[in-house]
Amino acid sequence: MTEPARATTDALVEMNGVNKHFGDLHVLKDIDLTVTRGEVVVVIGPSGSGKSTLCRTINRLEPIDSGEIRIDGVPLPAEGKELARLRAEVGMVFQSFNLFAHKSVLENVCLGPVKVKGIKPKEARERAMELLTRVGVADQADKLPAQLSGGQQQRVAIARALAMAPKVMLFDEPTSALDPEMINEVLDVMTALARDGMTMIVVTHEMGFARRAADRVVFMDEGRIVEEAVPEEFFGNPRTARAQDFLSKLL
Ligand code: ADP
Ligand code: MG
Numbered sequence: 001m002t003e004p005a006r007a008t009t010d011a012l013v014e015m016n017g018v019n020k021h022f023g024d025l026h027v028l029k030d031i032d033l034t035v036t037r038g039e040v041v042v043v044i045g046p047s048g049s050g051k052s053t054l055c056r057t058i059n060r061l062e063p064i065d066s067g068e069i070r071i072d073g074v075p076l077p078a079e080g081k082e083l084a085r086l087r088a089e090v091g092m093v094f095q096s097f098n099l100f101a102h103k104s105v106l107e108n109v110c111l112g113p114v115k116v117k118g119i120k121p122k123e124a125r126e127r128a129m130e131l132l133t134r135v136g137v138a139d140q141a142d143k144l145p146a147q148l149s150g151g152q153q154q155r156v157a158i159a160r161a162l163a164m165a166p167k168v169m170l171f172d173e174p175t176s177a178l179d180p181e182m183i184n185e186v187l188d189v190m191t192a193l194a195r196d197g198m199t200m201i202v203v204t205h206e207m208g209f210a211r212r213a214a215d216r217v218v219f220m221d222e223g224r225i226v227e228e229a230v231p232e233e234f235f236g237n238p239r240t241a242r243a244q245d246f247l248s249k250l251l
Pocket of ligand 2: 052
């Protein structure tokens with residue numbers, strides 16, 4: 001028996017006709033975006049174009065005004081147990097690492113699985129150590145976040161998100177707060193994750209990462225998806241004047 005080739009074509013995140021306002025400001029305009037299982041989508045665009053808001057609507061840190069968002073086929077509800085369950089399927093890594101300052105690195109990674117998923121502490125610790133090993137900071141497990149470098153803290157934040165066994169990982173400018181020499185150690189972890197088949201939505205200004213790791217680049221401007229293409233096509237031959245203008249300013 002051959003397995004159906006579903007695993008690579010399934011829609012994992014679907015945004016259909018999503019609109020979002022902050023007061024009079026129309027921040028997301030008719031967003032249609034489908035991310036399939038295993039796909040890595042890099043979102044780029046000028047500051048204020050709605051990239052962070054887009055990420056935040058996907059696990060409903062921000063409510064939407066109209067349209068629909070589905071996670072693995074299930075519509076994201078406004079509240080309740082189903083929302084909590086779906087949120088656990090969406091890992092998020094922010095620019096500011098957002099670690100619990102008074103908990104050890106290991107505790108930071110264990111907390112969610114124990115409190116939210118009811119995993120036994122011993123099992124959670126073992127799994128956390130595996131993840132800390134995977135992101136290269138196992139030797140820092142007993143330290144407090146402030147004792148780590150920014151790059152190390154961000155890798156802990158990635159391990160913490162992975163500990164919830166998410167179906168998709170969202171990264172909102174994960175390297176923007178880092179000193180230049182630490183950017184690559186975080187991008188390397190993300191690249192490895194992408195290679196391992198994790199479904200990822202990554203907002204970044206790191207165009208090298210986009211070229212290397214993205215299956216698709218989505219370019220946003222003023223709340224709209226203006227252009228999307230595979231990286232070679234987007235960087236080599238941007239179709240819209242806005243994308244051309246944006247890319248020319250990066251050089
Ligand atoms: P980006 O991440 O692309 O820089 P954002 O999604 O952060 O863009 O912001 C899009 C627009 O929405 C900006 O004009 C920003 O000022 C505005 N905005 C973002 N968050 C809020 C908020 N909580 N309240 C009001 N306006 C907001
Ligand atoms: Mg942003």
